[in-house]
Amino acid sequence: MYAIAFLDIHKERYPSLVSRFAENFVSDINIGLIVIDQSFHIVEISSLACKLLNVSKNEVVNKSIDEVFFDVPDEHRIVQRTLLNGITVKNQAIAWSSNQQKFDLLVDSNIIRDETGHIVGAYVIFKDVTNLRSLEQQVRQSDRLATIGQIAAGTAHEIRNPLTSIKGFLQILKTVLVKNQLNNEIEYTDIMLSEIERINKLVNEILLLSKPKDVIYQALDINTVLKQLYPIIQNEGLLHGIEVNYDLTESLPLVIADSELLKQVFLNVSKNGIEAMSEGGILNISTKIDEENKRVEIAIHDNGPGIPNYIADKIFEPFFTTKPTGTGLGLSICQKIIHDLGGSIRVSTKGFGTTFQISLPFH
Ligand SMILES: Nc1ncnc2c1ncn2[C@@H]1O[C@H](COP(=O)(O)OP(=O)(O)O)[C@@H](O)[C@H]1O
Ligand SMILES: [Mg+2]
Structure with a gap:
């Protein structure tokens, strides 16, 4: 109101200024x-x-x-x-x-x-308000992760310790059963042991969500980290009949990060890719430099079925999984690790498979 009254009074004296203001307003205003x-x-x-x-x-x-x-x-x-x-x-x-x-x-x-x-x-x-909306979603997401982290820190160890003794005694029990050739009972203990493994896997992944104490941030060459990981990823590929290819850009700028956490990310994403493909698929891992934005880009590509649109924005949510024995924690852990480094992790899925693009800042 005040501004309009002001304009009214001044319209008489400064007609050109007012119309010029209106013109500029319309073209400049965001x-x-x-x-x-x-x-x-x-x-x-x-x-x-x-x-x-x-x-x-x-x-x-x-x-x-x-x-x-x-x-x-x-x-x-x-x-x-x-x-x-x-x-x-x-x-x-x-x-x-x-x-x-x-x-x-x-x-x-x-x-x-x-x-x-x-x-x-x-x-x-x-x-x-597009940015605001995605910011709000990010905040909600990291809130949820923080809560899970807190619960994890409090309970994961408490679950793991008794599990270790249950597992130990079961193994002893099994040797006795084997000696007495009680085949049915041996089968039961095998099922129990594999179920314990499943709980262990879940607890380990939850533990990763609460920040480990001994994180060591140092300047890293991403290629070196990936090369150290090669035997593990290749082996994982072999188990599923998948070929693993590296296409690394030489002399990457160094990135400040913890190498164990980064390996966790690359391994998680690679495993997802391998699990998504059927026999004969190819997993491609490449690095390149984005000079303009000062980032090292790591792309992990599989030629699996891709991610349907209707679940694409859920895959980073904790506990979201489409796999019968999945935990749904892999990608939320990856996202947390990468965000903590000021980087980003994106997924694009087209007719020819899925690419996870991880981008990390360098200085
Ligand atoms: N490369 C991929 N191709 C197809 N789907 C994928 C891929 N990576 C992740 N997903 C989907 O995202 C979900 C969540 O992945 P993740 O958080 O690692 O949990 P999990 O592997 O335990 O299911 C998977 O269950 C799967 O549906
Ligand atoms: Mg996974």
């Missing part, structure tokens, strides 16, 4: 703005609105909203026809995509009246 007249035609549109809607200003000014949004169903339009009847919105969240990019928008709209109170048009203002 807000989507669309002004329409009472016949539902666009009168003014801000640069950001053009960008988000993927149109150019010249092509839409003086055009009717129906014409501009002809391919968008009515209820999904940013400018609603009911607006001119006085149905306004505040802070309405709208999901919008253009140019294959997804945006989260927060929309306000209202009508414009003349001095006599007649509706002469309306405006819609929207803000791109």
Whole structure:
């Protein structure tokens, strides 16, 4: 109100300044703005609105909203026809995509009246809150991981110690059963031992989520870390009839990290890739330098079936798994380790398989 009164008073004295301000405002402001007249035609549109809607200003000014949004169903339009009847919105969240990019928008709209109170048009203002939304999701995710970490630290050891003695005594029991050739009972103990192994695996993975005490951050050559891991990954591949290929870029800049934790990440992601493929698949591990963003990029590619769209944003959640004996912790551990280093881990899945792209900053 105050600003408008100010503009009114000064309009008389500085008419060109006011109109220039309005012009600059519309082109500079980091807000989507669309002004329409009472016949539902666009009168003014801000640069950001053009960008988000993927149109150019010249092509839409003086055009009717129906014409501009002809391919968008009515209820999904940013400018609603009911607006001119006085149905306004505040802070309405709208999901919008253009140019294959997804945006989260927060929309306000209202009508414009003349001095006599007649509706002469309306405006819609929207803000791109996509970053905010993904930030919120990240915070929620790391909150959950922190909680799991706390529970883990408190209970994992308490589970592991009794398990160790149960396992030890079972093994003794089994030798007695073997001696007496009690084949049925031997089979039961085998099942019990493999179930204990499963609990152990789960507890070990949970323990990794609570930060280990002896993390050693040092300058590392990622290629060296990967080379040390080669025999393990290759062996894992052999077990599944999978070929493992390395394609490393020489002389990588050094990255500050803990080598054991990084191995954990590369191994987890590689294992997932191997497990996703059937016999005869190829796992490709490559490194390269992104000079511009000062990052070392590690890509782990498999030619398995890919990750269906509807689960793609769940795979990093703790305990999400599609495997009968999976723990669903592998990728959430990887994500935590990589985020702690200021890096990122992304997945892209196309017709020809899945690529996990890990990017780590260097200085
Ligand atoms: N390379 C991949 N190809 C296909 N699906 C994958 C791949 N990597 C991960 N996934 C999916 O992500 C899920 C979670 O992985 P992860 O956190 O490692 O847990 P787990 O391996 O115990 O299931 C897997 O169950 C699988 O559905
Ligand atoms: Mg896994």
